[in-house]
Amino acid sequence: MSDPDPHLHPFDRLSVEHTSTVDRVADELRRAAFEGEVESGTPLREVAIAESLGVSRSTVREALGLLVAEGIATRSPNRGVHVASPDPDSVRDVCRARAVLEVEGVRRWPGASEEARDAVRQALVDYTAAVREGASYQRLNDKHLALHLALVGLIDSPRLMQMAESLYAELRLALAQIDRIRRNAHDQAGSHGRVLRLLERGDIDAAAADIEHHLAEAEVAILDALAHSHVGG
Amino acid sequence: MSDPDPHLHPFDRLSVEHTSTVDRVADELRRAAFEGEVESGTPLREVAIAESLGVSRSTVREALGLLVAEGIATRSPNRGVHVASPDPDSVRDVCRARAVLEVEGVRRWPGASEEARDAVRQALVDYTAAVREGASYQRLNDKHLALHLALVGLIDSPRLMQMAESLYAELRLALAQIDRIRRNAHDQAGSHGRVLRLLERGDIDAAAADIEHHLAEAEVAILDALAHSHVGG
DNA sequence: GTGGTCTGATTGTCGGACAATCCGACAACA
DNA sequence: TGTTGTCGGATTGTCCGACAATCAGACCAC
Numbered sequence: 001m002s003d004p005d006p007h008l009h010p011f012d013r014l015s016v017e018h019t020s021t022v023d024r025v026a027d028e029l030r031r032a033a034f035e036g037e038v039e040s041g042t043p044l045r046e047v048a049i050a051e052s053l054g055v056s057r058s059t060v061r062e063a064l065g066l067l068v069a070e071g072i073a074t075r076s077p078n079r080g081v082h083v084a085s086p087d088p089d090s091v092r093d094v095c096r097a098r099a100v101l102e103v104e105g106v107r108r109w110p111g112a113s114e115e116a117r118d119a120v121r122q123a124l125v126d127y128t129a130a131v132r133e134g135a136s137y138q139r140l141n142d143k144h145l146a147l148h149l150a151l152v153g154l155i156d157s158p159r160l161m162q163m164a165e166s167l168y169a170e171l172r173l174a175l176a177q178i179d180r181i182r183r184n185a186h187d188q189a190g191s192h193g194r195v196l197r198l199l200e201r202g203d204i205d206a207a208a209a210d211i212e213h214h215l216a217e218a219e220v221a222i223l224d225a226l227a228h229s230h231v232g233g
Numbered sequence: 234m235s236d237p238d239p240h241l242h243p244f245d246r247l248s249v250e251h252t253s254t255v256d257r258v259a260d261e262l263r264r265a266a267f268e269g270e271v272e273s274g275t276p277l278r279e280v281a282i283a284e285s286l287g288v289s290r291s292t293v294r295e296a297l298g299l300l301v302a303e304g305i306a307t308r309s310p311n312r313g314v315h316v317a318s319p320d321p322d323s324v325r326d327v328c329r330a331r332a333v334l335e336v337e338g339v340r341r342w343p344g345a346s347e348e349a350r351d352a353v354r355q356a357l358v359d360y361t362a363a364v365r366e367g368a369s370y371q372r373l374n375d376k377h378l379a380l381h382l383a384l385v386g387l388i389d390s391p392r393l394m395q396m397a398e399s400l401y402a403e404l405r406l407a408l409a410q411i412d413r414i415r416r417n418a419h420d421q422a423g424s425h426g427r428v429l430r431l432l433e434r435g436d437i438d439a440a441a442a443d444i445e446h447h448l449a450e451a452e453v454a455i456l457d458a459l460a461h462s463h464v465g466g
Numbered sequence: 467g468t469g470g471t472c473t474g475a476t477t478g479t480c481g482g483a484c485a486a487t488c489c490g491a492c493a494a495c496a
Numbered sequence: 497t498g499t500t501g502t503c504g505g506a507t508t509g510t511c512c513g514a515c516a517a518t519c520a521g522a523c524c525a526c
């Protein structure tokens with residue numbers, strides 16, 4: 001059943017990026033949401049976006065459907081699509097869900113594939129490098145979330161990975177509203193290094209407890225900042 | 234902060250079901266997929282569905298987008314939407330992902346809310362009743378999956394719950410292709426009763442091990458049936 | 467059998483159209 | 497004063513028709 005001639009499949013790694021108009025519109029809207037160009041709660045009017053981007057309303061509608069499916073926006077019947085506003089309840093839920101996935105990932109470190117573990121190591125390197133060179137606010141968030149995503153990757157389940165990505169999209173949206181999170185960036189780099197050291201040493205329980213504690217801290221930090229940004233302006 | 238006059242909000246529990254055309258189309262397509270009216274791999278042609286249901290192609294397109302987001306169907310560029318075909322890899326992935334969620338739910342039984350626990354008990358009652366009265370194949374699957382979903386409900390996270398629902402939609406689609414699964418229905422009722430008894434007794438570890446074993450068994454059963462239905466016809 | 471061309475079917479995207487619905491303002495009324 | 501009825505504009509939900517781009521399959525040349 002195995003290939004007698006490996007030259008029969010020399011193109012397994014090839015692929016072409018088939019970029020549809022809908023995807024490009026969705027990308028642009030995501031970017032605008034993540035970079036804070038549109039506040040949470042802002043209505044995403046179909047005609048306005050269509051004219052602004054020079055595409056049809058049908059295309060915009062489909063792109064909006066994607067954002068809604070990802071949790072970046074919400075749709076109410078006959079009232080349109082709005083940028084999702086991170087109320088405390090949903091932030092709590094996202095944090096609880098990601099804690100489940102990340103802790104499970106940490107617990108599977110010993111049995112995980114070497115690639116998955118290397119992905120975590122590399123993500124930590126990238127993140128600390130970004131911290132050291134004083135990268136921009138969005139870039140730090142990107143690298144930080146990529147590190148946490150790599151922890152979920154230890155489970156080695158594409159579907160859970162995709163779910164985690166959706167969770168992090170919501171989280172990133174919430175973070176886009178809050179500038180003050182940036183202060184904690186340095187602390188978190190150290191904390192993550194400790195978790196990885198514990199893992200390498202084989203002390204899984206300690207690592208799991210550590211990451212759980214870290215996530216709980218992050219949750220209150222976000223909720224706190226959110227509450228302040230709410231009353232403040 | 235609490236309401237001085239409860240009569241100010243006497244309508245909190247009211248709601249209206251806003252049924253859009255897109256939703257109805259999506260419902261119909263889901264039903265057709267789950268009841269096996271359309272085989273896995275069948276192309277879902279836009280114009281054909283539109284004419285058949287008496288709606289516009291735009292509406293069908295949007296409904297198809299929903300199915301794709303739910304994992305019930307897949308879309309390939311310029312080639313349209315097809316009913317998802319459950320290859321072994323994706324079945325394995327779905328089973329692995331749901332094992333993560335269900336075991337986590339079981340582990341949280343002690344700290345879960347009484348409602349969540351009651352939901353599990355009720356789901357078991359419903360399932361055993363359906364088994365006893367010899368319900369239809371689809372109805373048994375419904376009740377069985379509802380029971381497993383109730384386990385995920387113990388985590389008390391709406392987002393994880395929604396993810397689990399999406400997983401079970403894929404699973405139900407795979408089961409729709411395989412008739413022989415029905416044979417195992419009775420065994421599983423007993424197995425589930427045992428898990429619940431272990432939970433009520435407080436033996437969480439044993440319950441977790443039990444459910445994990447049950448899920449592993451179910452996985453090989455599905456894979457096996459899938460392989461046979463593949464070569465058989 | 468390998469490679470080319472042609473044709474029909476289907477999708478992706480567009481533009482316009484219309485009724486239904488929602489929001490805000492404003493008038494009428496108790 | 498506060499509630500209710502009405503109206504106009506804005507927006508969505510759905511429909512229709514159209515067209516180029518792309519794909520699958522057949523058909524043909526070599």
